[in-house]
Amino acid sequence: MNGPVPGMSEAHIGIHTEEMVLSMGPHHPSTHGVLRLEVTTDGEVVAGARPDIGYLHRAIEKIAENIDYRQFMPYTDRVDYLCAMNANHAYALAVEKLAGIKVPLRAEILRVLVAELNRISTHMICLGALAMDMGAYTPFLHAICHRELVNDLFEEVCGARLTYNYLTIGGVGDDVLAGFADKCEQFADYLTPKMTEFNELITGNSIFQDRLCTVGVVTGEQAINWGLVGPNLRGSGVRWDVRKNEPYSLYDKLQFEVPVGDGGDPKGSNPAGTLGDSYDRYMVRIKEVGESVRIIRQVCAMLRENDKLPPEHPDRQCQTKLPPRLKVKRGEVYVRSENPRGETGYYIVSDGTEKPLRTKIRTGSFTAVNCFEEVTRGLLIADVVAVIGSFDIVLPEVDR
Amino acid sequence: MDFEAIVSKLKSQWPDVEAPSVEAGDRFVIVPAAKLLDSMKFLKEDAELLFDSLMTLNGVDTGKELWVVYPLHSMKHLHKLTVKVVLPRENPEVESVVGLWGMANFFEREAYDLYGIVFRNHPDLRRLLNPPDWVGWPMRKDYVYPTEYHGVPTLREGQYFADTIAKANAEREAKEKELLAKAAAGEQKRE
Numbered sequence: 350m351n352g353p354v355p356g357m358s359e360a361h362i363g364i365h366t367e368e369m370v371l372s373m374g375p376h377h378p379s380t381h382g383v384l385r386l387e388v389t390t391d392g393e394v395v396a397g398a399r400p401d402i403g404y405l406h407r408a409i410e411k412i413a414e415n416i417d418y419r420q421f422m423p424y425t426d427r428v429d430y431l432c433a434m435n436a437n438h439a440y441a442l443a444v445e446k447l448a449g450i451k452v453p454l455r456a457e458i459l460r461v462l463v464a465e466l467n468r469i470s471t472h473m474i475c476l477g478a479l480a481m482d483m484g485a486y487t488p489f490l491h492a493i494c495h496r497e498l499v500n501d502l503f504e505e506v507c508g509a510r511l512t513y514n515y516l517t518i519g520g521v522g523d524d525v526l527a528g529f530a531d532k533c534e535q536f537a538d539y540l541t542p543k544m545t546e547f548n549e550l551i552t553g554n555s556i557f558q559d560r561l562c563t564v565g566v567v568t569g570e571q572a573i574n575w576g577l578v579g580p581n582l583r584g585s586g587v588r589w590d591v592r593k594n595e596p597y598s599l600y601d602k603l604q605f606e607v608p609v610g611d612g613g614d615p616k617g618s619n620p621a622g623t624l625g626d627s628y629d630r631y632m633v634r635i636k637e638v639g640e641s642v643r644i645i646r647q648v649c650a651m652l653r654e655n656d657k658l659p660p661e662h663p664d665r666q667c668q669t670k671l672p673p674r675l676k677v678k679r680g681e682v683y684v685r686s687e688n689p690r691g692e693t694g695y696y697i698v699s700d701g702t703e704k705p706l707r708t709k710i711r712t713g714s715f716t717a718v719n720c721f722e723e724v725t726r727g728l729l730i731a732d733v734v735a736v737i738g739s740f741d742i743v744l745p746e747v748d749r
Numbered sequence: 750m751d752f753e754a755i756v757s758k759l760k761s762q763w764p765d766v767e768a769p770s771v772e773a774g775d776r777f778v779i780v781p782a783a784k785l786l787d788s789m790k791f792l793k794e795d796a797e798l799l800f801d802s803l804m805t806l807n808g809v810d811t812g813k814e815l816w817v818v819y820p821l822h823s824m825k826h827l828h829k830l831t832v833k834v835v836l837p838r839e840n841p842e843v844e845s846v847v848g849l850w851g852m853a854n855f856f857e858r859e860a861y862d863l864y865g866i867v868f869r870n871h872p873d874l875r876r877l878l879n880p881p882d883w884v885g886w887p888m889r890k891d892y893v894y895p896t897e898y899h900g901v902p903t904l905r906e907g908q909y910f911a912d913t914i915a916k917a918n919a920e921r922e923a924k925e926k927e928l929l930a931k932a933a934a935g936e937q938k939r940e
Contacts, residue, residue, distance in 0.1 A: 402877065403877060406878040410863075410888065411888055415911040449773065571851075574850060576851070594827070681777070682775050683805065700811075706809070711805035718855065719856075748878060
């Protein structure tokens with residue numbers, strides 16, 4: 350910055366200052382993985398933060414072209430390892446739409462159940478990590494504790510704790526053990542008071558609020574233009590949820606609300622902030638956990654109802670019968686589903702053979718990184734960390 | 750608006766817009782590359798269409814030609830349209846849409862990085878996922894995998910690229926077929 354600075358004494362006028370380029374990451378703990386930011390700073394103020402990505406690029410889209418549709422399912426786990434169930438779900442939906450496969454009712458119930466459990470577990474990481482970035486370590490440990498219980502449930506379902514590979518094209522890998530619905534409801538009963546505790550611990554903390562309110566404001570129009578999706582879009586006040594607006598699986602039969610940001614509203618959860626700030630994005634995720642618990646309770650009731658059917662009933666099956674070599678008609682499809690980090694869309698082109706011609710994965714974190722430079726301009730360096738945390742960026746999803 | 754209505758509206762402005770029929774999946778329109786920016790602007794700003802959200806943007810290599818695909822969605826009218834541009838494999842160039850949808854920035858850089866499609870008037874067209882000194886367009890069907898990068902071999906001992914394995918498999922299958930044919934011929938002789 351050249352020229353006089355307000356508040357400076359006359360003796361300092363004429364001192365030449367320069368912008369400094371600071372490399373933040375790729376191994377900085379606050380960048381949530383291997384994201385490098387080229388931060389141009391003017392004192393403490395960020396003049397521009399250019400993201401440099403690709404450190405985790407594993408060419409998953411190229412691999413997809415060399416293997417058949419079923420073999421690609423385990424790779425979708427690695428696209429977003431924090432919510433592998435949802436990532437599986439998105440891919441299965443796309444292939445099923447292209448191949449015209451119908452999924453049995455029980456498989457749909459189990460899919461929605463695991464998807465919502467996974468949504469809770471990944472939101473726990475996001476909320477805890479955001480609190481940790483803001484300097485509060487304890488909430489992270491609480492959140493990880495709650496997430497462990499979801500991992501235990503998933504271990505019972507499919508044997509894995511991180512990359513599940515549970516969903517298959519045409520259904521789910523295996524049926525759950527008897528009494529799984531009870532365990533899920535126990536978890537729901539456990540989580541509700543624990544979320545109140547979590548809110549008391551950090552959400553109402555005034556230092557935490559000061560760090561997040563009015564920081565990294567994205568208006569609704571900007572959010573749509575920049576392609577923000579999921580909680581980041583809803584934090585800007587746009588009531589858009591693929592589960593509600595373009596229902597897939599069982600979501601049209603379930604009762605749930607779509608929480609949106611309410612910054613600046615004196616009666617809302619964020620009276621001190623601005624609509625679309627980091628605190629709004631945080632609050633949307635807190636509220637979404639509550640909605641997921643609601644969905645889990647409804648789905649558990651459906652699962653119990655389904656258990657009463659005779660074992661050979663078509664609605665009781667976990668898997669559609671498919672030929673061993675799945676061939677898909679010529680065509681292309683773009684299917685999106687609501688994942689915890691926003692819409693995950695799969696664009697698949699089939700040329701009529703066993704292998705797809707092209708598989709493109711569009712993820713929520715990728716567009717969040719895209720708009721980073723505009724959002725962080727004019728913020729303090731410490732606030733960049735708040736913006737990264739509130740966008741909930743997961744780097745394997747960005748680089749693929 | 751449904752697909753047919755959108756297509757007829759587009760055709761009234763640009764008669765060379767094509768809407769081929771498909772066997773399965775979504776329908777799409779093919780727009781000539783030279784008229785992409787005008788038609789996209791029309792799609793975004795026309796009050797009846799109002800495609801304010803670009804869902805994704807990606808390149809495709811069919812082996813013969815390159816595509817750039819723009820699936821659009823309107824948050825207000827809740828209709829969708831997939832727009833496609835067909836480009837030649839040699840010197841593929843198309844106008845950038847970053848001015849219309851800010852989200853296209855990284856997606857166009859990714860398509861440039863992986864397919865070598867040049868987006869004219871893009872504010873900052875550099876490689877995105879690969880290092881800046883990477884050679885070639887990795888997602889093209891005829892891409893030759895490099896054996897080393899800055900002196901570091903890309904394969905360990907006993908590791909192969911997918912195309913080597915596919916070639917070996919094809920050779921083995923051909924040999925098996927030959928053997929089977931020989932055996933069948935031998936049996937016929939015995940009979």
